[in-house]
Amino acid sequence: MRLKIVARPSPNFNERPAGVTPSILVLHYTGMPTAEGAMALLTDPDAPKRVSAHYTLDEDGTFYAHVPEHLRAWHAGISWWRGGDDVNSRSIGIEIVNPGHEWGYRPFPRKQIDALIALGKDIVARHGIAPQNVIGHSDVAPGRKIDPGELFPWRRLAGHGLGIWPARGKAAVPDDPAHLAAALRRIGYGVPGEVATPLPAVLKEFQRHWRPGLVDGQADLETRQRLHAVARAA
Secondary structure (H helix, E strand, O other): OEEEEEEEOOOOOOEEEOOOOEEEEEEEEOOOOOHHHHHHHOOOOOOOOOOOOOOOEEEOOOOEEEOOOOOOEOOOOOOOOOOOOOHHHHEEEEEOOOOOHHHOOOOOHHHHHHHHHHHHHHHHHHHOOOHEEEEEEHHHHHOOOOOOOOOOOOOHHOOOOOOOOOOOOOOOOOOOOHHHHHHHHHHHHOEEOOOOHHHHHHHHHHHHHHHOOOOOOOOOOHHHHHHHHHHHHH
């Protein structure tokens, strides 16, 4: 697939810490009424809270490049993944145009996801990003963020090496907080003792990614089976 990438630089970035290279790909939705409004915010040096991403992906498959990949974009905010905070320093962030839950959340067009897969595969190959480190904003910031949401086609992306999607199986994580937290931690989530987010809120974002049919934060059997499978694959 031939990608269309349009330069739209953002001044909202800084250097990555010395010796730190991208090991995580974080996917967001823009969560604003229009693509233009989202990109105006991502490139605004005078916004009350300055934010950016490396790319924005429009619904027609066009990418807008804001921050070079070797630099640190400001997309993840307060976050945690695989034992550490400051996810911005360790990641590349892509904003995917979608109004989000506040403005009319809807399925992501096939052309948009085709383009995401094409650039995503290139990014993970160039930076050596492991499939289990292709994640959503909600995964690194449970209780604070819910994007890219339960309509995002994680299973399809995993089929192209962008994420993991193991079969559920019959084995399940035991229904007690210690075992649930240990499985979530193995996947990469921050859990109580590492972060202030309550365990049900973390479990809810696990469901939003890997069991999107019912996102309620409850450790039912299906959720615990999915949790067991994903933890073993992570």
